[in-house]
Amino acid sequence: MSEKKHIAILGSTGSIGTQALEVIEANSDQFVVEVLTAMNSANLLIEQAQKFKPNVVVIGNEALYDQLFNALDSHDIKVYAGADALASVVEMDSIDMVLTALVGYAGLKPTIKAIESGKHIALANKETLVVAGELITHLAKEKGVNIYPVDSEHSAIFQCLVGEFHNPIEKIILTASGGPFRGKTRADLANAKKEQALKHPNWDMGAKITIDSASLMNKGLEVIEAKWLFGLSMDQIEVIVHPQSIIHSIVQFEDGSMKAQMGLPDMKLPIQYALGYPNRLKSNFPRFNFLDYPSLTFEQPDTETFRNLALSFEAMRKGGNMPCILNAANEIAVSKFLKDEVGFLEMSDLVEHCMKKTSFIQKPTYEDYVLTDTETREIANAYNI
Ligand code: MN
Secondary structure, three states: OOOOOOEEOOOOHHHHHHHHHHHHHHOOOEEEEEEEEEEOOOOHHHHHHHHHHHHHHEOHHHHEEEHHHHHHOOOOOOOEOOOOHHHHHHOOOOOOEEEEEEEEEEEEEHHHHHHOOOOOEEOOOOOHHHHHHHHHHHHHHHHHOEEEOOOOHHHHHHHHOOOOOOOOOOEEEEEEEOOOOOOOOHHOOOOOOOOOOOOOOOOOOHHHHHHHHHHHHHHHHHHHHHHHOOOOHHHHEEEEEOOOOOOOEEEEEOOOEEEEEEOOOOOOOHHHHHOOOOOOOOOOOOOOOOOHHOOOOOOOOOOOOOOHHHHHHHHHHOOOHHHHHHHHHHHHHHHHOOOOOOOOOHHHHHHHHHHHOOOOOOOOOHHHHHHHHHHHHHHHOOOOO
C-alpha cells in the first residue's frame, strides 16, 4: 500500500468542504486530513476536527479561538486563529495537496502561499483564477505545481484531456444549467427575490454560487477560469445552456472530434477526481441512466436578460485587472442582493458601473490586485440604485 495523501481543506465547513470530507471518509485508505480551516463556523469545525483528527485547525474569526481551543483541548490538535494563520498554514511540510474551497477573493492569498510552498492545488475557489489568473498560472508553472480543477465543468474538460495533452484544443464548450430563471424575461425578473434565486434546479451549493448561477455570473467566472486553466483565448470558449446538467462540458479537437464528460450532477465526483488524480476511485454515487433522460437539450444563453455573461466576456477581453474588478463588484452585488438592498437585474448594473469607474491597470502586480479589490468594493458600496 502506497503512502496516503495528506490533504489540507481550506473552507472545510462550506458545501465543497463538507462534501470533500465525505469523499475522504469513504476513501480513508487513500487520504488523511492534515488541516481544516473555517471562517466562522466554529461548531461544525469542532465536530469535523473531532471526527477526522487533523494535525491543525484554523478559525479565521479570532473571537472564536477560545471556543475552538477548549473544545479540542483533550485532542492532539493544534489550534490557530486569524487571517495570517489561515494564509500560512498551507506552508506545512506535511501537506501534499491543498483543496481551496473558500468562497471569493478570500481564496487568493492562501492559494498563492500554497503554490509558493510547492503544494499541489485542488481548486474549488474559481474567483482566485478570475482575479489573478495570469499571476497564479505563472507561479504554478515556476514552482512545478499542478492545479486540479474541482469545478464540475473544468473537471469535465480536464477529464476529456487525459491522454490528449499533446493535442491542441480547437475550442471548449462549457455547459450551463441556466439556473432557476432560465427562459425568464427582464420583465419577469424585475422583482425576483432571493428565495427564488436560491432554488437551483440541479445543483445543491452554497448561497454565493447559487445566486451566481441564477444570474449567469457563475458561468462568466467559469469562462475566465477556463481561459487560465487550459491556456485558451477568448474565441476558443463557448457557453451553451443544457438544463439537465448531465453533460458537464465538451472539448473539440482540431480534427473536429468532440469529447464530453457526463454523469449525474454531484460535486463529490469532481472533488474525488481532483483528490485522487490520476486514479479513478471506486464510488457508490448514483449512476446515470439514459432511459431516465430520453432527451438532453441545448439552448443559446440569453445574454440580454443575463448581462453578467456578456460583462464577463468583456472583462476577459479588456484583461489586466478588469476581471478582478468584475469579481469584487459581483461579490458586493450578491451580498447586497442577499440583504434585499439591490434587485436581481440591478446586480449587473452595479458590476457594469464598477467596471467603468475603477482604475484600470493593464499589467497588475499582486499589490495592484489587492488595491483594485479594495477600490472596487468602495465604489460598489457607494453606488446608489
Ligand atoms: Mn461549475
